[in-house]
Structures are given as C-alpha cells and as structure tokens.
Amino acid sequence: MRFKDIIQSDRESKNKFKFEGTFLDYLEIVKENPGIAKLAHKRMYDIIIEKGFEILKPEENQRIRKIYGNEVIKRYEFFKKDFYGIDKVLMKIVNYFYSASMKGEEARQVLYLVGPVGAGKSSLVEALKKALESADPIYTLKGCPMHEEPLHLVPKHLRPKFQDLLGVEIEGDLCPVCKYRLLNDYKGEYENFPVTTTSFSIRSRKGIGVVPPVDPNNQDTSILTGSVDISKMDMYSEDDPRVFSLNGAFNVGNRGMVEFIEVFKNDVEYLHTIITATQEKSIPSPGKGSMIYFDGIIIAHSNEAEWNRFKSDHTNEAILDRIVKIEVPYCLEQTEEVKIYEKILRKSNFKAHIAPHTIEMAAMFAILTRLKPSNKVDPITKLRIYNGEEIVEKGTTKRIDIMELREEAGLNEGMDGISTRFIVKAIDNAISNSEHDCINPLSIMESMIKSVKDLDAADDVKKRYMGFIQDTIRKEYNKILEKEITKAFIHSFREQAESLFDNYIDNAEAFVNKSKLKDKSTGEELQPDEQFMRSIEEQIGVSESSCKGFRSDVTSYMFYVVRNGGKINYESYEPLKEAIEKKLTSSVKELSRIVTKSRVRDKEQDEKYNSMVEQMKAEGYCDHCCDIILKYAANNLWKD
Numbered sequence: 001m002r003f004k005d006i007i008q009s010d011r012e013s014k015n016k017f018k019f020e021g022t023f024l025d026y027l028e029i030v031k032e033n034p035g036i037a038k039l040a041h042k043r044m045y046d047i048i049i050e051k052g053f054e055i056l057k058p059e060e061n062q063r064i065r066k067i068y069g070n071e072v073i074k075r076y077e078f079f080k081k082d083f084y085g086i087d088k089v090l091m092k093i094v095n096y097f098y099s100a101s102m103k104g105e106e107a108r109q110v111l112y113l114v115g116p117v118g119a120g121k122s123s124l125v126e127a128l129k130k131a132l133e134s135a136d137p138i139y140t141l142k143g144c145p146m147h148e149e150p151l152h153l154v155p156k157h158l159r160p161k162f163q164d165l166l167g168v169e170i171e172g173d174l175c176p177v178c179k180y181r182l183l184n185d186y187k188g189e190y191e192n193f194p195v196t197t198t199s200f201s202i203r204s205r206k207g208i209g210v211v212p213p214v215d216p217n218n219q220d221t222s223i224l225t226g227s228v229d230i231s232k233m234d235m236y237s238e239d240d241p242r243v244f245s246l247n248g249a250f251n252v253g254n255r256g257m258v259e260f261i262e263v264f265k266n267d268v269e270y271l272h273t274i275i276t277a278t279q280e281k282s283i284p285s286p287g288k289g290s291m292i293y294f295d296g297i298i299i300a301h302s303n304e305a306e307w308n309r310f311k312s313d314h315t316n317e318a319i320l321d322r323i324v325k326i327e328v329p330y331c332l333e334q335t336e337e338v339k340i341y342e343k344i345l346r347k348s349n350f351k352a353h354i355a356p357h358t359i360e361m362a363a364m365f366a367i368l369t370r371l372k373p374s375n376k377v378d379p380i381t382k383l384r385i386y387n388g389e390e391i392v393e394k395g396t397t398k399r400i401d402i403m404e405l406r407e408e409a410g411l412n413e414g415m416d417g418i419s420t421r422f423i424v425k426a427i428d429n430a431i432s433n434s435e436h437d438c439i440n441p442l443s444i445m446e447s448m449i450k451s452v453k454d455l456d457a458a459d460d461v462k463k464r465y466m467g468f469i470q471d472t473i474r475k476e477y478n479k480i481l482e483k484e485i486t487k488a489f490i491h492s493f494r495e496q497a498e499s500l501f502d503n504y505i506d507n508a509e510a511f512v513n514k515s516k517l518k519d520k521s522t523g524e525e526l527q528p529d530e531q532f533m534r535s536i537e538e539q540i541g542v543s544e545s546s547c548k549g550f551r552s553d554v555t556s557y558m559f560y561v562v563r564n565g566g567k568i569n570y571e572s573y574e575p576l577k578e579a580i581e582k583k584l585t586s587s588v589k590e591l592s593r594i595v596t597k598s599r600v601r602d603k604e605q606d607e608k609y610n611s612m613v614e615q616m617k618a619e620g621y622c623d624h625c626c627d628i629i630l631k632y633a634a635n636n637l638w639k640d
Contacts, residue, residue: 017197018197023191023192039171043132044297045094048094051077053075066390067333068088074091085332089327109278109323110278110324111298111324115327115330116416116419124328151168153190154170173293178193207253208253222248223248225286226245257296260301263300264306330366332386333386334383340420352438357441357477357480358444367386368473375408376400376404440629481632485596485630488613491615500583504554511528512551557572597634
C-alpha cells in the first residue's frame, strides 16, 4: 500500500464518524441509540469491559487458588498486555468505574492511586487516557469550550417528557457561553442549535485535562477553572460570558478525565475545586459567573509519604471524604515481575542476548526487597509461596497458608523496596557494559551490586540488599545451574524421567492396592519393587516409616487428576517430580563434575562436553554466556 493510500484510508475512516446537524437531528440519533448520551464514568467502564475479561475460579486454576485462596479473580483484557501481578488492584479500579457508571456514590468521588515510586500509578492513568483517545467521538454543542452534552439544551420543565421519549436521564445545565449563544444567536430556539462530533485528545486538550504540581507561591486557580480575558474587559462586563476563557483543566476535562499529578504537593486551598466538582458536579466559573456543570472522571495519584502527611491534617476532612483510595503496591509475584521487565525490554532498542534465568534473578532480588520478614518461613520460601509454587519439605508438600503470611506482614507489604525502574536501569547498565552484547545471571548480579552501592539508602538497608544478592540469590542460582547443567548432560532427560515416573506409579499403585504387577515382557506377576521405590523416595528424605503415606498421597493425587480430565506426567506432583529429578541428577553428578572441571579432556569426555554445550544452547544459551556459565560452575559447584 502506498503512503497516499494509507493517508486517504485513514481520512475516510475518520470522516465516517463526523456529524454536523441541529439539535433536532441529534434527538433522532439519541432516540435510536440512547447509549451515546452516557456520562464520563459509564463511558470509561464500557471501554474497559468491551475488551472482555476472563473469570479465574480457584477450583479451576491451581495458581489462583495458591495465591488468592478462595477469591475469584477477574482478569481484564484491557490491562492484560501492560500490567502484571496487580490483579486485585485492577479489579478495584474497574469496580470503582462500575459503581460510578451506575451513578453510585463513586460517581461523585475522586479515584486516588497511592503507592511507591515505579509501581505503575502513572502508567495506569496513561492507559485510561489513551483509551479515551481511541474511543468513538462524542456529540457536542458546536463551539462549546467544554464540549458539553447537547441534551443540556432541553429546558427543565420539558425534561421528564424528553426522558420518557429518549430513554435517557438528562443531567446537567448549559455552560455560560452556550447559554449566552442560545439566547442571543439563536433567539432561544434550541432545536436549531448546531451539534457536531469531537474526539478526545491529550495533545489538543480535548476531554483530557492534566494538572501538574504547582508552585505553592504561585497557585493560580485559572489552571483549574479558566480565567477572565482582560483584553475584553473594556468591551463587556465582568460577568458577561464573552470575557470567559474556559480553558482550565476542569473545563478541558469535561466529559472525559482530569488527572492530578502528585496531587498533594499542592496546597490544600488549591484543591478546594475538587469538593464541588465531585459532590455537586459543578465548578466555579471565572470572575463572578455562576457555577458550571462538570461531568468528568477525576483521577489523582501520589506517593504514600505525601498521602500520610495530607490525611494527618484533620482540616482536610472535606477532601478526604471525597476520595476513593486504591493502593498500587509493587508486584510480589516473581513470574509476573519477569513479565514487566520483558515488556519494558521489548519496547527498548536493546538487542542483546539474554541468557536463561537472567531476568528471573533480577526479579527475585526485587521481590525479596519488597517482602516483609516472616517468623514462619525464610525469605526464599515466602517468595515461592507468593509466586504460587509448591513448597516441598521431607518428601511432602508443606502446606503454608499464604493468608497467614499476608496477615503477619500487614497491609503495607509491597509498598516499599526496590522499584521496577531500579532493576531496569541495572539491566540496561549490564547490557551497556557487555563486550559481547550478551548478559547472564552473573553479569546482572554484578550490575545490581554496583547499583545498590550507589543507592541513596541507610547502611543497614544496603547491607540487607547486598546480602540478598551475594548470598540468598547466588545460592538459589547455584542450585538452578547445577540442575540445568546435569540435565543438559543427560540425553533425553525427560524420557528417562517419564520412564522412572511410570515405573514408580505402577509400583506405588500395586503397593497401595496390595496387588501384584504384571511384567510387560513376560506377563509374569511380580511383587511391588520396594528397593526401587525407596531409591526414589530417599532423594527427598521420605523415611521408612512415612513411605506408605507418601505412596498413598501420590496415587490419590494422580487418580484425582485423571478423574478431572487431566493428563499425568512426571511433573504432575511436585514432591515426586523433585525426587525423580534428584535421582537422575545424582547419578551423573560425579561425571558432570569431572567434565566441567577437566582442563584436559580425553576424546570421550570432549564429545560429552560438546554434547552438553549443544544441549544448553538449545535451551537458550549462546556460545559466550555458555562458556562463562560453565567456567563459573567449574569453580563454584561440586567443590571437593
């Protein structure tokens, strides 16, 4: 397609939505489709919902059950591609818009997002603003500075009749400018008032107003509600609408959204407009004019310290009573945190190769700094529980109630720690300093250590963070790497694992049912192989006395999976999966130790080493990071 064709096609598609007509024409359109006269909160709710959502029930989703207990989670397509690990926050935001769209109390309150830096508050607001920009155009009174709803033309005494005919509720009054034009330009004949369509635009300040923090010594309320044009004062009186410049954030954001950035950096007197804009849905006009109807979403956001300072002053009660506060904490799920970094990297121009587990280790550090210490579990165990993983201890899945851990931590968990921006900058630095355009877990740990040293924080905090990287995370990475290298060394690892699994399940089932096994080759009936089962169970510390219960648990679980239409494999039951992997890796540990540490290899060793390297490359390593990782393994794993 040529450039001219693209431009022409876009222009034609936009022209389809253009409308020019009278108020009478508009009434016929509303009669056919009452939904076009919706208010701002309803419009935003519809934009979110029309993208669709999925309902995740705990009884159908193991991960949801482990993380949220018995709560049903709604995951909205609108947020799905850009926001991770904050499902409950997003549900609260959508619930706010739902209640407001039904004209509940939320329709007359500010949506206030509070949380630590880099948690995603601004990104959430940006997503809502961009959604408005891509929404269908709205019908407005032509020439109205506030792009107001044309139904405001209907006189009060006729509104009940019009509401019955149109099937909509008419709310609001004409702004002073349109009221003046109606009386003087159209002689009160509102049916002839021109109506047109307009789109939302951040850049053109149409339907989206933004209020940045203002200098306390120069807080001019005209930024919010417009001003009087002094150049016209010698022609018209002070209360004449023709002197009004209705270009404040509330005027601009009518029918759309007004955003207050770092809202509580402003003096409280500057925020008094919020009081009437929410509860009375009206804002002051410039000069001595009457109040002006306002229909818009007011979204504010700031950091927690500013919120705490603001709410501690009892004189701010009027504004506090008009706020729906939603906390936006850092993500506390490692899997979801990884997705955040991957999304940011995709949007950048960095093309470096990233070795397996690199982003995972960075995410692990971020989550560890955000979790509150627990008396019940160690930090890594808590991280895994919050990530929806099974905790295996002495051969059985340890049941640790995530709700108890959350209750122990308190409501403030996730509201401090290392920000997403900190980690992304550490990743950027690691890529920038890489000579081979490749980063790996070792280089990212080194980059994070440098970043922590430069961090503006108390010494005890920096010491704790350094301990996470140099001790906790390094130990975890060593475990992952040992398993990965030995897996790469074993050819057809999965096939061997599945074979061990099938054999164990057959023997365990026969043992539990007190029956015999039939040899597949000879047809001979055999007793369950106790020695074989014990060789698997011992890998995870199942004692002689508890092996009977373990076998019963395994077979019961497998029966449950099959009965519910699932497929079973060696990864189905976490304790058994770990036992089988340990069985396989222990059988080659000595061999892998020799190969990775041998400076001079014989031909057979060299072939096996090269085969291992090829397997690791198939898993996502490149020649450079594979060489570095294996040298690190030789010096740090399987020490004599």
